[in-house]
Structure formats: C-alpha cells, structure tokens
Amino acid sequence: MSIAIENFVKAIYKNDKNNSNDTKPGNIAKKLGISNAAATDMAKKLATKDLLHYEKYQELKLTKKGTKMALNVVRKHRLWESLLFRMFDMSLHEIHRESELLEHQTSDFLANKISEYLGNPKFDPHGDPIPNAQGEITTKDTSIALSNTQEGNTYIISRLMSDDKEFFDFCALNGLKYGNTIVVTKQFSKNKMTQILINNNTILLNEDFTNIIYVNETN
C-alpha cells in the first residue's frame, strides 16, 4: 500500500484515539494537510479496499483490516522513535520527524529486528504504547491528563502526546520526561492551569500543556 494510504488510515486511527474531533473527511484532511475533496476521494477508495466503512456525510470507521494496517504503521513509527532515541543524541521532536518518514519504508522483518534489539519494549520515548507484531496493544493505559489530577498528589509522567517542537523543547528544559516524578502543588480550576513541582522547580502549566501531558498515580 502507498504512503498516502498508510498515512490516511493512521490519521483516522489517531483521531479516534484522541476522540478530540469527529472522524470525518474534513478533520482527517486538516491533519494530513490535504483538501477536503481529496480526503473524501481517498475515503471512498479505501472503502473499496475494505480498509474503512464509508457512508456519505457520516464518520469514517476503520475496518479490522484498516485498523491492523494503522497499528502496523504506528508500531514501526514507535520502534524507530525508540531506536533513534536510544542510539543518537536526538530530541523527541527530531525522532518523531524522522520516524514519520522511516515508518513507511520499513519491512516487518526489520521492524522485528529493531524490536528484538531493544528488548521488545512496550512503550516509546513519548510513553506511547508500541503494538506488537500482531498489531495488538497489550498494555492497558491507566494514565490521566495532568489537567485531571488531584492537588497534593504525586504522579509519574507516562506520556507526552504531541508532535510539536516547542512543546518538546519546553519539556526537555524542565525535566518533563517519561518516567519522571512530579507533585501537583495546585490546580487553578477557574483558569485551567496546573502548578507542579519537578526537580525542585515549581512550574505553572496552562491548559494546552496539561491536556497533552499524561501521568500515572504512584502506588
């Protein structure tokens, strides 16, 4: 299948996961930087390939086959991120940018080699789960957005859900990293801001950030 198709099913998959927007052609088009018309065309075409269900004006829904394809691409993306992050001195933004391209030119064979080399990791450096070779995500996600945490509690950063360079630069600068511990010192619910303590520094995060930083409670 082509790169365009892989990116299309991946975009649908990710849009569903975030359940931020409804999964209609327009929203997918926005993510991919193509016109609405192109997205509609592609949706129709993929329906004939049994990758998704298409009904005029309705949301797009991946078939089992489509989901499997999406997870296969996601797997390769996250394995590349894991490998590049471990081997080279590259930022979260940089590994994402490179993996976005490499994911489409990676055989299942090579993906398995990378996975094996890394010890079959379950999570990538963003904290996102890595599907296995069968396209299954076996871990369950108990993490919550920082915006939903309780004042006074201690948490462990589990996911940084973004592709944005500036966000990652901010994270790197402030020690916001997968696995690190933070204390939520104050929730400003009216202003939708969260104050946290990390590495003995107090920082105040606004909604944009507290919605994409995910954490787990400490046990």
Place this chain on the structure above:
Amino acid sequence: MSIAIENFVKAIYKNDKNNSNDTKPGNIAKKLGISNAAATDMAKKLATKDLLHYEKYQELKLTKKGTKMALNVVRKHRLWESLLFRMFDMSLHEIHRESELLEHQTSDFLANKISEYLGNPKFDPHGDPIPNAQGEITTKDTSIALSNTQEGNTYIISRLMSDDKEFFDFCALNGLKYGNTIVVTKQFSKNKMTQILINNNTILLNEDFTNIIYVNETN
C-alpha cells in the same frame, strides 16, 4: 526530489562507475525495471532541472549537481547498510534490500548522526566507499577483481560488488567477507576460474564470482 528521481541519478552514477554498459536510457531503464520510453522522458525532465546533460541518442551524463545528488543517496544507502550490519543479525543481501528503501527517507541530519555513531566509516560492509557529507569519496580504490590476481599471492577481500542474495549466501557460507584473507592457489585462465584457499578450505570460483569479488594485495 522524488524517489524516482533519486533512483534515476543513482542508477546513472552506478552504471558509470561499473562502466559495464553505456549510459543510455535503455540500460538505465533495465536497471530500474521501467520502459525505455519512461527513461527517455525522465532524462529529458532531469535535463531541465540541471541534473544531467541530455542529447538525443547520446549517453546521459550527470552534471555536478546530479552527481552530488547521486552521491548523497549512495552515502545514505551505505551508512544504513553499515548500521544495520553492525546492529542486527542481518545478511549482506538483507541490509541492501532495506537500505534501498531507507536511503530515500533519510535527512542529511540523520545521515550525519548515523555516520558519527559508527565513527565516520570510510567503507560499508560490502567494501564500498562511503561518500562524506560533502558528497566526496576521499579514499582511493586500489583493489582489483579476483579474476586479475596472481597465482600464489595472498590478498585481502576489499569489496563484494553485488546485490544478489545467492551470491551473498555463498559468501557467508564460505567466509568470503570484507577484510578476510585469501590465497590464490590457481588461475585456470582458459576456463576463467580461480581456485582460492580460505579458512583452510579450497574453493573454485567461476567468472561470475571472480569479477565481482575485489581484493587488495597484502603489504
């Protein structure tokens, strides 16, 4: 530039290096598995982009710009081969197959990271020279084909110039590997065969193989 263009200039570059065939559209088409007509079309198009010189019925000649592009792709290919070969348990044929795809989706930035990680190697696992970041090959090649060696002399394998799985399987089985030492025990000039001693095994190689195995004299 597109993958098709990168592959086209690369094919011209490699055809020139091997100086096996004249570098006309038909020969390039054969290498790329496309029709002659497609190759002519592409050649004309690349001439307008100043990547090569095109004159009807004449050989294609890369411009400086075209050569630089080809060397940039070759660099990425050989760096990937070096990395995959070092990290994973993969054969020469497998690393070639994967690198053939990865080479087109690799930023200069990542290529430099890979090079740095490997200690800026000058040769890949096939013994082929790796162009530097400026697209220059700084090593000079003193190696000769096994078919041109002298009976009784000892040599070091310097290059295995092939993409063929069977050839690499044969090499792996018999210890024919970049850097290994062999003794040429007999040249059967009439039958174009060469007998060598390697790892205490005597093997007889025919022309197909002695023309693509390159060696250096020991000092």
Place this chain on the structure above:
DNA sequence: AAAAATATTTAAGTAAGCTTAAATTTAAAG
C-alpha cells in the same frame, strides 16, 4: 554499403494523489 536488428524517441493514454470551484447536505444560530 545495404539490409536487418536493435535502441531511442515520440505520441497517446493511464492511475494515483492531489487541486479549485460549484453544488449539495448537514449543523448551528437566531
């Protein structure tokens, strides 16, 4: 040096993956 074989080029056409503009449908607002 002419005839035959081979390669190259031209011409016409196709599929993928887009575009813009107009028409249609749905969703939102008053």
Place this chain on the structure above:
DNA sequence: CTTTAAATTTAAGCTTACTTAAATATTTTT
C-alpha cells in the same frame, strides 16, 4: 422553524511516473 454558516461531495483538471505502440535513428551484420 427558518435562515445562515460550515462541511461534504461532485466535477473538472493538473502533475508525476509510468505504460504500449508506432515512428525514427543508430548499430550491427552480412
């Protein structure tokens, strides 16, 4: 509930990278 706004779809068209078939030029053979 009607009007307005927004999104989706259809239609027509473009570019890239091919294809096959026919025309033309070059090589090779005799």
